[in-house]
Amino acid sequence: MSPQKKLQGWYQIHKRDLPFRKKKQAYPIWVSEVMLQQTRVNAMLPLYDSFMKRFPTPESLASAEEEEVLSYWKGLGYYSRARNLRKAAIFLVQNYNGSFPKDLNLVLKLPGVGNYTARAILSIAYDLPLAVLDGNVKRVLSRYFGYTENILGSKADTDLQQKADDFLNKDHPGDHNQAMMELGATLCLPESPKCLLCPLTDSCYARIHQKTGEIPLRVKEKKQIQLSAEILVFDFKDKILLVKEPKMRFLKEMFHLPYGFIGEIPEETYEPTSFFLALKELFPSLLALGKFKHTITHHKMEFSVLRQSLKERTQVETLAKNFGVESKWVQLSSLDREFPSSLASKVKKFLLY
């Protein structure tokens, strides 16, 4: 019997009875996959149930207010994922009548949907022959095939995706993907894998060569993080607004120009603050002055400079106060002194023309 068939047989006996696996429908699978990116199944299930009761279809999610969607995301963190989920639901309703396109490249265009999620949805809901690669699957594949290179290295994903594609059971791609993930989560554990119970034990390289302790090799390389940000210049008469926000990822110890990260946010710590979002809402037509690049350690950022000249300053000051943010007004000529970061001089260049 082929290893794929053994795996399929094992999965049919050992699969967990999970609500999102009951029907082969893209929407519940999508919601569950996004939730599972940040929490374990048992912790996620009650939150999943209440989310699905309130938003049972892409249409119901698309027509809900963002705030309500976020309130159903409480306990899961990474609120940008909930925002993207809603945005993607709106996109699906507007462009595909609320259903998922059966095409990897089209699904990858949805906000917040990466390679893993797209492949999981399409293989599980539509049985498209697309192999998934998550942390569990990488561990199983590297042990099974004896992949001895660093699985955190830059080429590992390409190498292991190739192995995952070759190993895929094309008759049952959805079940196969879930079986691989389940195997990694329950038997092929990082420490002390339960090889005697494993359906792949006869042909597994690491088991045969007693190398389960060495494979996979994990050597952390500091990954470069790409970020897009907006930095805001509010001027009143000849002065500029600086703020001090304790919740910021960078510059939290100093007065600085208000800024926030936008677009794809890699981790919760980079999410824009509520104060920044409220400022953007209060001034929806900020004038774009230009862009510049900025690097802080392994963060590569692109900042857009946006400006608003104010007729009065109390509105902004009150907003800052309401969000517990300190504010002050400084002369442009003293900006570098008051905001001692190279960001200040980069922004200043746009203001001197």
Ligand code: SF4
């Ligand atoms: S035999 Fe052991 S090491 Fe190999 S895939 Fe199964 S659990 Fe993992």
